Amino acid sequence: xxxxxxxxxxxxxxxxxxxxxxxxxxxxxxxxxxxxxxxxxxxxxxxxxxxxxxxxxxxxxxxxxxxxxxxxxxxxxxxxxxxxxxxxxxxxxxxxxxxxxxxxxxxxxxxxxxxxxxxxxxxxxxxxxxxxxxxxxxxxxxxxxxxxxxxxxxxxxxxxxxxxxxxxxxxxxxxxxxxxxxxxxxxxxxxxxxxxxxxxxxxxxxxxxxxxxxxxxxxxxxxxxxxxxxxxxxxxxxxxxxxxxxxxxxxxxxxxxxxxxxxxxxxxxxxxxxxxxxxxxxxxxxxxxxxxxxxxxxxxxxxxxxxxxxxxxxxxxxxxxxxxxxxxxxxxxxxxxxxxxxxxxxxxxxxxxxxxxxxxxxxxxxxxxxxxxxxxxxxxxxxxxxxxxxxxxxxxxxxxxxxxxxxxxxxx
Amino acid sequence: xxxxxxxxxxxxxxxxxxxxxxxxxxxxxxxxxxxxxxxxxxxxxxxxxxxxxxxxxxxxxxxxxxxxxxxxxxxxxxxxxxxxxxxxxxxxxxxxxxxxxxxxxxxxxxxxxxxxxxxxxxxxxxxxxxxxxxxxxxxxxxxxxxxxxxxxxxxxxxxxxxxxxxxxxxxxxxxxxxxxxxxxxxxxxxxxxxxxxxxxxxxxxxxxxxxxxxxxxxxxxxxxxxxxxxxxxxxxxxxxxxxxxxxxxxxxxxxxxxxxxxxxxxxxxxxxxxxxxxxxxxxxxxxxxxxxxxxxxxxxxxxxxxxxxxxxxxxxxxxxxxxxxxxxxxxxxxxxxxxxxxxxxxxxxxxxxxxxxxxxxxxxxxxxxxxxxxxxxxxxxxxxxxxxxxxxxxxxxxxxxxxxxxxxxxxx
Numbered sequence: 146x147x148x149x150x151x152x153x154x155x156x157x158x159x160x161x162x163x164x165x166x167x168x169x170x171x172x173x174x175x176x177x178x179x180x181x182x183x184x185x186x187x188x189x190x191x192x193x194x195x196x197x198x199x200x201x202x203x204x205x206x207x208x209x210x211x212x213x214x215x216x217x218x219x220x221x222x223x224x225x226x227x228x229x230x231x232x233x234x235x236x237x238x239x240x241x242x243x244x245x246x247x248x249x250x251x252x253x254x255x256x257x258x259x260x261x262x263x264x265x266x267x268x269x270x271x272x273x274x275x276x277x278x279x280x281x282x283x284x285x286x287x288x289x290x291x292x293x294x295x296x297x298x299x300x301x302x303x304x305x306x307x308x309x310x311x312x313x314x315x316x317x318x319x320x321x322x323x324x325x326x327x328x329x330x331x332x333x334x335x336x337x338x339x340x341x342x343x344x345x346x347x348x349x350x351x352x353x354x355x356x357x358x359x360x361x362x363x364x365x366x367x368x369x370x371x372x373x374x375x376x377x378x379x380x381x382x383x384x385x386x387x388x389x390x391x392x393x394x395x396x397x398x399x400x401x402x403x404x405x406x407x408x409x410x411x412x413x414x415x416x417x418x419x420x421x422x423x424x425x426x427x428x429x430x431x432x433x434x435x436x437x438x439x440x441x442x443x444x445x446x447x448x449x450x451x452x453x454x455x456x457x458x459x460x461x462x463x464x465x466x467x468x469x470x471x472x473x474x475x476x477x478x479x480x481x482x483x484x485x486x487x488x489x490x491x492x493x494x495x496x497x498x499x500x501x502x503x504x505x506x507x508x509x510x511x512x513x514x515x516x517x518x519x520x521x522x523x524x525x526x527x528x529x530x531x532x533x534x535x536x537x538x539x540x541x542x543x544x545x546x547x548x549x550x551x552x553x554x555x556x557x
Numbered sequence: 558x559x560x561x562x563x564x565x566x567x568x569x570x571x572x573x574x575x576x577x578x579x580x581x582x583x584x585x586x587x588x589x590x591x592x593x594x595x596x597x598x599x600x601x602x603x604x605x606x607x608x609x610x611x612x613x614x615x616x617x618x619x620x621x622x623x624x625x626x627x628x629x630x631x632x633x634x635x636x637x638x639x640x641x642x643x644x645x646x647x648x649x650x651x652x653x654x655x656x657x658x659x660x661x662x663x664x665x666x667x668x669x670x671x672x673x674x675x676x677x678x679x680x681x682x683x684x685x686x687x688x689x690x691x692x693x694x695x696x697x698x699x700x701x702x703x704x705x706x707x708x709x710x711x712x713x714x715x716x717x718x719x720x721x722x723x724x725x726x727x728x729x730x731x732x733x734x735x736x737x738x739x740x741x742x743x744x745x746x747x748x749x750x751x752x753x754x755x756x757x758x759x760x761x762x763x764x765x766x767x768x769x770x771x772x773x774x775x776x777x778x779x780x781x782x783x784x785x786x787x788x789x790x791x792x793x794x795x796x797x798x799x800x801x802x803x804x805x806x807x808x809x810x811x812x813x814x815x816x817x818x819x820x821x822x823x824x825x826x827x828x829x830x831x832x833x834x835x836x837x838x839x840x841x842x843x844x845x846x847x848x849x850x851x852x853x854x855x856x857x858x859x860x861x862x863x864x865x866x867x868x869x870x871x872x873x874x875x876x877x878x879x880x881x882x883x884x885x886x887x888x889x890x891x892x893x894x895x896x897x898x899x900x901x902x903x904x905x906x907x908x909x910x911x912x913x914x915x916x917x918x919x920x921x922x923x924x925x926x927x928x929x930x931x932x933x934x935x936x937x938x939x940x941x942x943x944x945x946x947x948x949x950x951x952x953x954x955x956x957x958x959x960x961x962x963x964x965x966x967x968x969x
Contacts, residue, residue, distance in 0.1 A: 161613040201573040213636035217629035224625035232615040
């Protein structure tokens with residue numbers, strides 16, 4: 146018995162029937178003696194519809210007004226869910242982000258949570274209510290409404306769980322857990338029983354879209370126990386815990402695949418103090434997030450630089466840097482859109498230095514060219530041609546013993 | 558030059574195209590040098606759609622959650638209108654009810670405005686913005702969202718105009734002004750140039766649906782100059798002023814027609830202290846609004862009582878009073894649903910005592926039975942059989958010289 150935060154995403158509350166179904170699931174949790182806070186997203190296509198209305202007016206909607214309109218989506222779903230619960234005889238109350246005490250930065254469209262004042266949530270829980278909170282939104286110090294951007298509802302749920310010291314935060318979604326890789330690509334992919342925050346962070350960042358990295362980060366920092374599970378079945382989900390215990394000996398716990406990648410190459414930039422930082426500062430000012438960065442010296446006075454950005458930023462990056470060509474003094478810049486990123490992730494890698502080598506070997510044996518590599522303690526990522534991506538994922542999944550019928554570890 | 562509050566109803570902001578059109582109208586006002594506050598309703602059918610979602614869950618939605626969901630309607634339209642204005646190069650900012658400082662009673666679904674803190678509106682006006690405010694909504698002292706009920710957006714507009722001492726409050730709607738009677742019934746009805754608050758109040762209460770009586774009341778108390786005009790044409794509307802000047806000599810300025818009426822008859826109730834007030838107190842507790850009340854003595858110790866209620870409350874009234882039959886000690890109670898109310902309104906009546914008699918005479922000449930009469934200083938209302946309503950309106954409109962081609966006054 147304790148407080149459990151349950152997040153239901155847009156698909157889970159996609160229509161009235163599904164909302165009623167969520168209400169039944171929440172009721173079951175209440176009957177098990179738990180106190181429940183539910184964080185909801187907007188219903189299914191609502192967000193797209195609202196964006197559509199805005200786009201009928203302008204191609205470039207003001208961010209403040211965009212947040213105004215988008216936050217209505219969760220306000221609708223939370224009121225419906227609260228009503229559905231009351232209809233089942235479960236006391237319930239819904240709160241918008243600002244009512245729930247979620248204070249954010251003054252950054253429309255992509256605000257971070259600064260602080261949560263949990264008074265109202267706790268008061269309502271203690272009065273015996275299931276508290277429904279609108280995900281994805283909060284209020285700035287100036288009482289302006291701001292949205293949290295991508296993964297906002299996951300972030301809301303985990304941040305509330307951290308603030309009220311919930312026993313657990315459940316991310317209820319349209320998949321029943323975290324898989325060793327994308328089941329749509331590798332039919333033999335396995336559902337993981339547990340995974341560490343760090344591993345999940347790498348999985349999430351690399352395109353395993355079940356849980357947003359921001360949420361995992363907060364969970365890691367505040368030690369929130371997360372669980373990813375299905376909104377539709379009763380199957381056990383995947384626990385994301387401080388330490389992945391059951392599977393910690395497995396070297397590679399997952400293969401991630403990300404097609405949302407463009408590769409940029411900047412050739413022959415002078416190797417002078419500050420030139421690199423100027424470049425990335427400029428991109429940061431343009432709100433372009435950079436992912437993998439690889440630097441090679443080119444002769445003694447120049448270097449070549451490669452990095453990846455999201456597909457939506459490929460052209461913008463070229464444009465932004467071309468404008469600065471004179472001050473950055475590079476020779477050429479190029480964009481490769483036909484790439485994808487394949488990564489292997491596992492906490493066990495730290496103590497198994499041969500893993501990366503194994504990865505490169507199997508890829509090269511199949512003549513899959515590696516365009517870019519980055520490594521961390523628990524992951525190795527390779528940028529490869531887009532059309533070889535699926536093949537690479539299957540190959541690595543098998544190579545590292547993740548296929549369902551064969552959970553033996555591979556020697557490395 | 559001054560501050561003008563403009564209200565646009567649901568039809569006026571019915572779709573994106575209309576919202577763009579409203580933006581153009583507002584822009585024109587700005588270019589004339591006025592500072593503009595716009596109050597918007599939800600787009601066209603939005604409210605019905607939201608209610609529909611609720612009704613898919615339960616026949617009896619909790620009022621608090623109903624307000625949660627309904628208030629999203631105006632939040633969507635205000636963000637779209639603000640965006641459309643910015644797209645036209647007009648600085649604009651939108652505020653929800655709570656952001657605009659509208660404080661209401663803690664009465665979900667039907668809250669009255671207690672107070673408006675205009676700081677934020679005035680600040681944004683002074684920064685050069687057109688301020689868009691969500692109509693129909695506010696926040697209670699406990700930071701709960703509440704709606705204002707019927708006529709809520711009109712009420713918001715007039716209350717803001719009163720608070721910020723606006724030069725004028727324009728109610729932009731789908732008709733181009735206040736007519737001497739319903740133009741759908743009497744083709745010769747005239748658009749009034751001016752009308753007094755009191756006359757408008759009688760017109761509005763009696764079913765002239767262009768402007769809600771709550772809004773007119775506030776306008777009257779605070780001396781707000783109102784104008785009802787079309788959202789779609791440039792025609793001059795009808796001014797509602799402290800004193801109707803141009804037409805003040807006209808005895809009857811309008812004929813109102815209301816089919817939203819049920820008549821209740823309570824026969825032979827003991828003429829004892831408190832019995833009447835018990836009855837109406839009981840109805841008030843059941844939130845049943847009573848309109849026309851007529852009392853006759855029946856012998857020395859009993860009386861008969863007739864009154865009207867809204868059609869939605871006819872059966873409920875019978876039910877509520879039947880339950881109390883023993884304590885109220887009446888003999889019989891009956892309900893007549895096949896009635897309507899026809900009224901003549903005019904500030905000039907006060908000094909023309911023969912007006913009521915003239916009305917009764919023309920009705921009786923046509924054998925239209927009068928079931929109930931109430932009079933005030935500026936109106937006479939008759940309940941008559943429903944099927945004779947339209948005929949009676951036309952008759953009275955002609956009798957009192959309101960037909961368009963003949964504005965001569967009738968002798969009384």
